[in-house]
Amino acid sequence: GAGVSQSPSNKVTEKGKDVELRCDPISGHTALYWYRQRLGQGLEFLIYFQGNSAPDKSGLPSDRFSAERTGESVSTLTIQRTQQEDSAVYLCASSSYDSPLHFGNGTRLTVT
Amino acid sequence: SQKIEQNSEALNIQEGKTATLTCNYTNYSPAYLQWYRQDPGRGPVFLLLIRENEKEKRKERLKVTFDTTLKQSLFHITASQPADSATYLCALELEYGNKLVFGAGTILRVKS
Numbered sequence: 001g002a003g004v005s006q007s008p009s010n011k012v013t014e015k016g017k018d019v020e021l022r023c024d025p026i027s028g029h030t031a032l033y034w035y036r037q038r039l040g041q042g043l044e045f046l047i048y049f050q051g052n053s054a055p056d057k058s059g060l061p062s063d064r065f066s067a068e069r070t071g072e073s074v075s076t077l078t079i080q081r082t083q084q085e086d087s088a089v090y091l092c093a094s095s096s097y098d099s100p101l102h103f104g105n106g107t108r109l110t111v112t
Numbered sequence: 113s114q115k116i117e118q119n120s121e122a123l124n125i126q127e128g129k130t131a132t133l134t135c136n137y138t139n140y141s142p143a144y145l146q147w148y149r150q151d152p153g154r155g156p157v158f159l160l161l162i163r164e165n166e167k168e169k170r171k172e173r174l175k176v177t178f179d180t181t182l183k184q185s186l187f188h189i190t191a192s193q194p195a196d197s198a199t200y201l202c203a204l205e206l207e208y209g210n211k212l213v214f215g216a217g218t219i220l221r222v223k224s
Contacts, residue, residue, distance in 0.1 A: 103155025
């Protein structure tokens with residue numbers, strides 16, 4: 001069946017531009033996560049959506065980062081005024097009540 | 113502060129041997145601990161989940177132990193194969209439905 005889909009798979013942008021990353025979770029999954037993974041590093045939690053509850057935004061590194069999710073469907077992660085330190089792979093994952101996380105293959109963001 | 117620590121050095125072992133990876137945590141009382149595998153350029157893939165009241169969990173050649181007194185989980189791969197070479201991540205869930213926090217991962221290399 002279809003897994004978690006992320007787009008684009010690669011994004012190169014100039015410093016100062018805004019970018020929008022998209023995640024299509026597995027249908028029926030109520031939970032959705034965004035993580036950031038810098039080269040050779042572990043997964044850094046960014047934001048967590050669970051059903052209709054208020055999202056846990058405690059991992060967003062600055063107010064340049066925001067994310068939205070409409071119901072239990074698509075989520076977008078927006079980074080405004082990108083900086084070189086934002087270069088990383090951005091991973092999305094979804095899960096349902098009794099399942100572990102299912103990850104997409106990420107969006108590799110390069111800020112030049 | 114809360115920390116999840118995994119072997120920072122890569123683990124190199126010979127094919128057929130048992131690989132043992134460690135996950136230590138401080139200032140957490142997780143309800144669940146999970147192990148994931150990540151291959152280059154891919155998102156992590158779920159392997160095993162162990163609950164706080166479970167000492168050990170097995171799945172084929174994989175075994176996970178969870179010692180809440182030592183605040184440690186061990187992940188074993190028996191009869192290792194070159195195809196087991198990957199990065200292995202542990203993750204903690206403080207309570208069901210809460211966010212999942214990851215360690216930095218340990219690189220395993222199995223040589224034939």
